[in-house]
Amino acid sequence: MNNDNVNDLQQESIKSAIAKKWDEAISLNEKILELTPDDLPTLNRLGIAYSMNKENKKAMASFEKVLAIDPHNQIAKNNLMRLKANKKQGLANPYFQTVSFIEEPGKSKVVPLVSQGEPKIFSTLNIGEPVELSLSKHKVKVTRDKDFIGYLPDNLSHRLMKLINAGYKYKTIMKSVNAKSPQVFILEAKSSKRLRGIPSFPLDDKEHLPSLSAGESSETPPLEIYDPLLGDEA
Numbered sequence: 001m002n003n004d005n006v007n008d009l010q011q012e013s014i015k016s017a018i019a020k021k022w023d024e025a026i027s028l029n030e031k032i033l034e035l036t037p038d039d040l041p042t043l044n045r046l047g048i049a050y051s052m053n054k055e056n057k058k059a060m061a062s063f064e065k066v067l068a069i070d071p072h073n074q075i076a077k078n079n080l081m082r083l084k085a086n087k088k089q090g091l092a093n094p095y096f097q098t099v100s101f102i103e104e105p106g107k108s109k110v111v112p113l114v115s116q117g118e119p120k121i122f123s124t125l126n127i128g129e130p131v132e133l134s135l136s137k138h139k140v141k142v143t144r145d146k147d148f149i150g151y152l153p154d155n156l157s158h159r160l161m162k163l164i165n166a167g168y169k170y171k172t173i174m175k176s177v178n179a180k181s182p183q184v185f186i187l188e189a190k191s192s193k194r195l196r197g198i199p200s201f202p203l204d205d206k207e208h209l210p211s212l213s214a215g216e217s218s219e220t221p222p223l224e225i226y227d228p229l230l231g232d233e234a
Contacts (some may be wrong), residue, residue: 006035013045017123018179025049025123040066041120044075048124056083074145075124101175101185106199108187110175113142113150121147122179129174131184135161142172142184150182156201160186163200167192170200 013028029046032039047062060083066076103109116122124147125131131144139157142149151157160170169190176183188200 006032010042013042014120014123017045017049018119018177020052022049022053026053026055038069040070040073040076044073044079044124047076047079048126051079051083052126059083078145103201105203106188106201108185109156109201110183110185111152111156113182113184114153116150116179116182117148119179121149122177122182125149125174125177127174127177131172131174133160133164133170133172133186135164140164149184160200163192163195163198166195168195168200 009028009032013025013032016022016025016028026046026049029042029049032042033046036042043062043066047059047066050056050059050062060080063076063080063083066073067080070076101110121144125144129144131142131149133152134141134143136151139154140152140160142152152160160168164170167190168188171187171189173185173187174182175185186200191198191200
């Protein structure tokens with residue numbers, strides 16, 4: 001079988017995962033591995049499909065094979081860590097934590113992403129999975145490790161960039177992993193003493209932040225990654 005056939009199988013496996021057809025995704029990824037046994041993205045996709053199908057032993061074996069080839073593979077490390085944590089607690093889903101996506105006025109918000117990443121990225125994401133906010137030049141982007149997922153809308157990007165630079169911190173969780181309309185749930189985890197009382201997500205989108213002088217904004221703390229499995233700060 002030539003590379004075109006392998007690529008076709010890979011695309012089909014990604015489509016199956018996006019559609020949550022886990023049995024089909026498992027079968028397709030297994031076919032790919034018959035042709036390319038050490039293909040790391042396929043092994044990771046297979047591990048995720050197994051875990052979502054509640055076949056955790058097979059999922060762990062797949063991620064362990066990835067780490068035997070590439071000990072620094074972050075996708076495999078993260079998923080294996082969560083599967084092992086679940087095993088101790090007798091839970092099935094690697095993102096088992098109960099996540100309430102109910103918005104608290106001013107404190108949390110479900111946000112649709114724009115200019116989203118490649119569809120293959122979404123085949124490896126799960127609802128409830130923690131992701132990160134990162135500052136780019138003019139926008140806030142959502143990432144998982146080195147994977148680009150999408151940008152926050154411009155108006156919210158501009159607001160959160162100022163708040164993050166003022167000391168605010170956030171937890172961000174995948175709300176929808178549909179490649180065409182992904183959403184994240186953003187929760188204010190820490191506010192700033194000097195901006196106390198300023199909401200992250202005002203009811204009026206036109207509400208302006210107070211101006212920050214150069215002196216006041218000298219503190220630019222790095223973004224911190226939060227993981228509900230590990231406590232407030234990972």
